[in-house]
Amino acid sequence: MMPNIETLFICNPEFSEEFLQPNPDGPHSNTKLLPSLLSLHLDYIPLMEDDDWSDLMTYLAHQTSDNQVVSLKVVSNFPHVCPETVASGIKALVKEFTYELRPRGGEDEW
Numbered sequence: 247m248m249p250n251i252e253t254l255f256i257c258n259p260e261f262s263e264e265f266l267q268p269n270p271d272g273p274h275s276n277t278k279l280l281p282s283l284l285s286l287h288l289d290y291i292p293l294m295e296d297d298d299w300s301d302l303m304t305y306l307a308h309q310t311s312d313n314q315v316v317s318l319k320v321v322s323n324f325p326h327v328c329p330e331t332v333a334s335g336i337k338a339l340v341k342e343f344t345y346e347l348r349p350r351g352g353e354d355e356w
Contacts, residue, residue, distance in 0.1 A: 252282050257289040261301040267308065278309060287319045299332045306339040317342040323349050 259265070268274045286309075310316050318340045320328060328336075328345055337343045 248279060249281055251280050253285045253287070254280065254283060255287045255289065259288050259291060261299075263301055263304070265301045265305050267305065278314075280309065281314075283309060283314075283316055285317045285319070287321075289321045291320055291322050299328075299335075303332075303335055303339070306336065310339050315341045317344075319344040319346065321346045321348050323347070 266279055268277060268279045306316070306318070316339075318336060320343075322328070322345075324347075333343065333345065
C-alpha cells in the first residue's frame with residue numbers, strides 16, 4: 247500500500263486487470279492501494295485496442311468507492327483516443343475529468 251500519495255503521474259501507462267490494484271492474493275487484497283489519492287495524471291496513454299477502457303474504468307470505480315473523490319487528467323498524442331461514451335463513464339466516476347491532446351515532438355521533450 248501507498249497510503250500517503252495524493253497525486254500520481256504515470257507516463258505511458260499499460261492498462262491491465264491489475265492496474266493500480268493490490269495483489270488479489272496478498273494481505274491487502276480488499277483495500278485500496280492508494281487510499282489518499284486525489285489526482286491521477288496519465289501522460290501519453292496508448293491507443294486502446296477496440297476502445298477497451300474497462301481496466302481503467304474498473305480501477306476508477308474501485309478507487310472512488312466509499313465516496314472517495316479523485317480527479318483524472320489524460321494526455322494523449324492520438325486524436326479521438328477517448329470515445330465520448332468512455333468519457334461520459336469516466337465523468338460519472340470522478341470529480342473532474344480533463345482530456346488533453348498534446349502532440350509529441352520527440353523524445354528530447356522528457
